[in-house]
Amino acid sequence: MTIQPPAPGEPRRPQGPRDPGDAWVVTPDGQRYWGRFGAAGLLAIDPARGVLLQHRVGWSHFGGTWALPGGALHEGEAPLVGAIRESQEEAGVPDGAVVPRFTHVYDAGVWQYTTVVADVADPFEPVISDPESLELAWVPVADVDALPLHPSFAAAWPSLRAQLDVRPIVLVDAANVVGSVPDGWWRDREGAAVRLRDRIAALAVEGVAADALQLPEVRWFPLFAMVVEGQARGVADADGVRVFSADGSGDDEIVRRAQAMVASGLRTTTVTSDRELRARLEEVGASVVGTRWLLDQLP
Incomplete structure (x- = not known):
């Protein structure tokens, strides 16, 4: 050269x-x-x-x-x-x-x-x-x-x-992800959810390797959303991250949101290690990855 x-x-x-x-x-x-x-x-x-x-x-x-x-x-x-x-x-x-x-x-x-x-x-x-x-x-x-x-x-x-019609979104079961890391979340669930949201916001800027999303090309910048519940309700959106607060069951809210996303044509990846919730999400057409997948992506 x-x-x-x-x-x-x-x-x-x-x-x-x-x-x-x-x-x-x-x-x-x-x-x-x-x-x-x-x-x-x-x-x-x-x-x-x-x-x-x-x-x-x-x-x-x-x-x-x-x-x-x-x-x-x-x-x-x-x-x-x-x-x-x-x-x-x-x-x-x-x-x-x-x-x-x-x-x-x-x-x-x-x-x-x-x-x-x-x-x-x-x-x-x-x-x-x-x-x-x-x-x-x-x-x-x-x-x-x-x-x-x-x-x-x-x-x-x-x-x-x-790929112009492919629009990926990652929907995160915040309680499940937060609960997988023993960082004192049980003393401040809202603070733990905010920390997770901010890390996801940083990931939204950096993007995700295409193979991690089982997509072609090199790197994707998907939409990100997370569902919070209980003491974490009320956590605000951040740049690149939409936050949904569950009035009742967090699992029900996640399934409802995933079903709407799939119906709107979004290529929906949900993050949870809850086996029962995984089965419900797969029934509505969302793909499911475990919490370790997200933790490995986070900057």
């Missing part, structure tokens, strides 16, 4: 000093990939308008094709962070406008491209904010294949499209 700076007429940032990541990675067989530290792009999904695509300017690599807002990662930059930064630089995506759902990685051995697939939480109009775009457009999913696509995006699109 060798590193080369941009050649004339090839991608470069026109303002300020060039970032050290802005260089070509060239493999021994002559394949060239943009981004010394890899690259990342954002596939934003708006249910009403489709996916956000960039029509690439003629002088860029594979100019004239359609692809994702994205580009070279900075040294030490996480792909999720880089994809959001690049989408802001190239398409004016506002802070907080999208919520990551999963990541897809193309691995060339010496170089990786990470696609961050994200749902639009706050609708916005893209703005061309650098010279690399001829056009930015929301394209209905059914119309994407009709466009002249960048070869790399064209290769990834079938896999990406296959």
Whole structure:
């Protein structure tokens, strides 16, 4: 592998000093990939308008094709962070406008491209904010294949499209998880539930490995919910975590919530080690994992 700076007429940032990541990675067989530290792009999904695509300017690599807002990662930059930064630089995506759902990685051995697939939480109009775009457009999913696509995006699109309807959620039996760890929860059940909620909130940011959810791709950022009961009732929601308080039986509330989630099309994973509750949850179509599964995921 060798590193080369941009050649004339090839991608470069026109303002300020060039970032050290802005260089070509060239493999021994002559394949060239943009981004010394890899690259990342954002596939934003708006249910009403489709996916956000960039029509690439003629002088860029594979100019004239359609692809994702994205580009070279900075040294030490996480792909999720880089994809959001690049989408802001190239398409004016506002802070907080999208919520990551999963990541897809193309691995060339010496170089990786990470696609961050994200749902639009706050609708916005893209703005061309650098010279690399001829056009930015929301394209209905059914119309994407009709466009002249960048070869790399064209290769990834079938896999990406296959997952666009998959929306995972993890529903946690908080009392069961809290009770599995002898940390003094019996003296302060509400405090123990809050600590669990906060750890789940941190996991919502980090995401879960795809194989842990028995899903394809690399990493998913599922919705998280937990059911609390008894002395823990009244624990508030946190960023990334919805908290449901059971007025009566916690098990009944969990089953009711899981059944509603499954019926709405969410791919529902419930967390409990209660055998009787597991059987009830499986009857309504939810998958069930034990408390150890969640504890192993928590940061």
